[in-house]
Amino acid sequence: MSKNKKNIKNNFEQKKELKVTQLNSSENKFILKIEKTYFIIILGFIVAVYLQVINFTFTGFDDDFLIVNNMQNLMNARFIDVFAGNSFLSDAVSGFYRPIQTITFITDAQIGSGALWIFHLTNLILFYLSSLLVYRLLRIFDFSSVISLIATLILTVHPLFNLNVAWLPSRGDLLLAAFGLASFIQFITYLEKKKTINLIFHFVLLLFAFLSKETAIVLPLLMFSYSLIFRKKIFTKEILTSIPFWVVAYLVWGYLRFTYSGSLPQNQIFGIIPFLENLKTIPEYISKFILPINLMSLPVFSWVTTIIGIVFIAIFIFLYIKNKNEIKNNLYSKILLFEIFWFVLFVLPGMLYSRFYPKSEMFYHYLDHRAYLPMIGFIIALLILINPIIQKIDTKKIFKFGIIITVILSLYSFLHVKTFASPDTFLSDAIKDNPKASVVYFLRGNFWKDSGDLEKALNDYSRSISIDKNYAEAYNNRGSIYGLLGEYQKSIEDLNKAIKLEPNIPDGYFNRAIAKDALGDFKGAIIDFTESLKITPNDYLNYYLRANCFSKFGDLQKSLEDYNKSISLNPRFADAYNNRGIVLYKLNEKNAACSDWQTATKLGSSQAKQMLEKYCSNP
Incomplete structure (x- = not known):
C-alpha cells in the first residue's frame, strides 16, 4: 500500500471515532428511518414556516429597484445581456457583478409574467436545496443522521435567517450557499475518489458561485485549508490539479467583473476601515444565533447584543479548555479548527464592506442574511464543543429535545417572518428599531x-x-x-x-x-x-x-x-x-x-x- 493510501486509510479510521452515541439495534432502526426521511422532514418544516412568503410582496429595500421597478427590463432581457453589461439591468446598482442572480430573476419574471409569488417560490426552493446540502456536509463529517438532521433543522427554521427566504435580494446569498456547498462537497469527493468528473463538477459549481456573489472568491481558500488540515500537506497531487481550475475561475470572474460592473458608488467603501468598524458583527451574529432576541429588520450595532455575544464566545473557550484532552487527540480537533476557519472566512467579506450615507445617522450596520454561511461553520464547531454532553444522552432523547427546540424556533420564525410581508410592515419595523x-x-x-x-x-x-x-x-x-x-x-x-x-x-x-x-x-x-x-x-x-x-x-x-x-x-x-x-x-x-x-x-x-x-x- 502506498504512503498516500495509508494516510487516507488512517484518516478514515480517525473518522470512525467521531460517533456521537453508542447505538443499540433499536436506535439503529430509528436512525435508519431518519436517513430515509430526512429530506421530507426538512421540507415539512420549511413549508410550515415559510410557505406564507408566497403571498408576500416586497420590502421596499433594494428589491424595489432590483425587481419591482425593474420588471420590464427583466421581462424583456436576454441572458447574454446580463453577462456583457450591467449585470443587474439597472443603473441604480454599480460596483457588483452577479449575473447568475439576475438570470434567475429574469427566469422568474418571464415564467411568472411579472408576478412576485414565483420569485418567492424560487427563494424557497434554493433555501431547501441549501438545507439538504448542509445535511449532506454534516454527514460527510461523520455526524450521526440524528445530529445532522437536528443541526440542519435549527439552521433552516432559525429566525436569524428569515431574511434569506423572505427578502428577494438575498437570492445571491442563496445561490452562493447552494453552489458553494455543492462545489465544496464535490471537492471532498474528488479528494477521496480521485475522479476527474468530480473535479469538473467542482469547477463548474465554483464558477457559478463566483458569478452569484462576490463572497464566493474565498471558496478556493476553504478548499485549500481543508486539504491542509485533513491531509497535513500543503500541496498534494489533488491540490496541484485543482489550482489551475481555481485560477481559471478567478480569471473569468475578474475579467467580467472589472469589465462590466464599474466602480463602487461614493457612499460604499471596501477595506480595513469598514473591517475595524464591523468587528462587532462577529459577537452579534453569535449572540443572535444562540439567543435570538433583538432581531432587527435593518440591524444596527447594540452594545447589549455585542456583550452577550462576547460572553458566549468566552463560554465556548471555556468548553474547549475543559474538553481539550478529548478534542486534541482525534479528528475533532481538525474539524473544530476547520469550522472556525470556515466561520471567519465567510464572515470576513461582509465586514470589509460598508455603506456610508451623508446623513446624521447610520442606516444599518450589517444584514442578517450574510450570517447563513458563517453560521454553518459555527454550528458544526459548537457540536464539537458540546459533544461530551451529547455522548451521555440517548439518541431518541437527543432527537426529541432537538425537535422541541426546532418547533420553538419554527413558531418564532413563523411570526417573525411576517415582518417582511410588505414595505409597510418591513420599514415600519425598521423605524421602531431605529427611529432616528x-x-x-x-x-x-x-x-x-x-x-x-x-x-x-x-x-x-x-x-x-x-x-x-x-x-x-x-x-x-x-x-x-x-x-x-x-x-x-x-x-x-x-x-x-x-x-x-x-x-x-x-x-x-x-x-x-x-x-x-x-x-x-x-x-x-x-x-x-x-x-x-x-x-x-x-x-x-x-x-x-x-x-x-x-x-x-x-x-x-x-x-x-x-x-x-x-x-x-x-x-x-x-x-x-x-x-x-x-x-x-x-x-x-x-x-x-x-x-x-x-x-x-x-x-x-x-x-x-x-x-x-x-x-x-x-x-
Whole structure:
C-alpha cells in the first residue's frame, strides 16, 4: 500500500471515532428511518414556516429597484445581456457583478409574467436545496443522521435567517450557499475518489458561485485549508490539479467583473476601515444565533447584543479548555479548527464592506442574511464543543429535545417572518428599531408615494428631513409630492434645496420643471428640462414634456424636434404621436398630422381618435 493510501486509510479510521452515541439495534432502526426521511422532514418544516412568503410582496429595500421597478427590463432581457453589461439591468446598482442572480430573476419574471409569488417560490426552493446540502456536509463529517438532521433543522427554521427566504435580494446569498456547498462537497469527493468528473463538477459549481456573489472568491481558500488540515500537506497531487481550475475561475470572474460592473458608488467603501468598524458583527451574529432576541429588520450595532455575544464566545473557550484532552487527540480537533476557519472566512467579506450615507445617522450596520454561511461553520464547531454532553444522552432523547427546540424556533420564525410581508410592515419595523434613521422614513415615503397615499408620503419625507436637514433626496421627493398635490410653490422651494445640496440629483430639475410648467413659467421649465437631460440624456418623457413647453411657448419647430426625439426613444408612446400631430397641423402639414393621429389611435389614444374625426376627412 502506498504512503498516500495509508494516510487516507488512517484518516478514515480517525473518522470512525467521531460517533456521537453508542447505538443499540433499536436506535439503529430509528436512525435508519431518519436517513430515509430526512429530506421530507426538512421540507415539512420549511413549508410550515415559510410557505406564507408566497403571498408576500416586497420590502421596499433594494428589491424595489432590483425587481419591482425593474420588471420590464427583466421581462424583456436576454441572458447574454446580463453577462456583457450591467449585470443587474439597472443603473441604480454599480460596483457588483452577479449575473447568475439576475438570470434567475429574469427566469422568474418571464415564467411568472411579472408576478412576485414565483420569485418567492424560487427563494424557497434554493433555501431547501441549501438545507439538504448542509445535511449532506454534516454527514460527510461523520455526524450521526440524528445530529445532522437536528443541526440542519435549527439552521433552516432559525429566525436569524428569515431574511434569506423572505427578502428577494438575498437570492445571491442563496445561490452562493447552494453552489458553494455543492462545489465544496464535490471537492471532498474528488479528494477521496480521485475522479476527474468530480473535479469538473467542482469547477463548474465554483464558477457559478463566483458569478452569484462576490463572497464566493474565498471558496478556493476553504478548499485549500481543508486539504491542509485533513491531509497535513500543503500541496498534494489533488491540490496541484485543482489550482489551475481555481485560477481559471478567478480569471473569468475578474475579467467580467472589472469589465462590466464599474466602480463602487461614493457612499460604499471596501477595506480595513469598514473591517475595524464591523468587528462587532462577529459577537452579534453569535449572540443572535444562540439567543435570538433583538432581531432587527435593518440591524444596527447594540452594545447589549455585542456583550452577550462576547460572553458566549468566552463560554465556548471555556468548553474547549475543559474538553481539550478529548478534542486534541482525534479528528475533532481538525474539524473544530476547520469550522472556525470556515466561520471567519465567510464572515470576513461582509465586514470589509460598508455603506456610508451623508446623513446624521447610520442606516444599518450589517444584514442578517450574510450570517447563513458563517453560521454553518459555527454550528458544526459548537457540536464539537458540546459533544461530551451529547455522548451521555440517548439518541431518541437527543432527537426529541432537538425537535422541541426546532418547533420553538419554527413558531418564532413563523411570526417573525411576517415582518417582511410588505414595505409597510418591513420599514415600519425598521423605524421602531431605529427611529432616528432618516433613510428608512425616506424609503417608506417612497412606498406610500408609489401606493398613491400622498399624505402619508408627505409625512414620512418631512420626518426624514426633520432628522437630516441636508437630505437632498428627501427634499426632492417631498417637492414632487407637493407638485402632485398642486402646491407648486412649495414644490419649487423644496426642489431648490435639493438641487443646491446635490446639483446632479436625479429628477431634481425634472420635478422643478413640471412645477414651473404648471405655474406658467414655460421658459423656466424649458431651462430645467434641458438641465435634466444633461443628467438623463435618453429620457423620452423629458423630451416629450419639454416639447409641450416649447409648444406652449410658441416655438413649434423646437417642439417638433423634441417630439421626434421622444418617439425615437419610445416608438410606442401614444401621447407623443398625438401632440406631434397637433404641432404638424399647426405647421400646415395635415397629412403628416393625420398619420400621427392614426398611429396614436392604434396605440390607444382617445384624444387622437377625436382629432382624426374632427380634422381628417379620411381617417
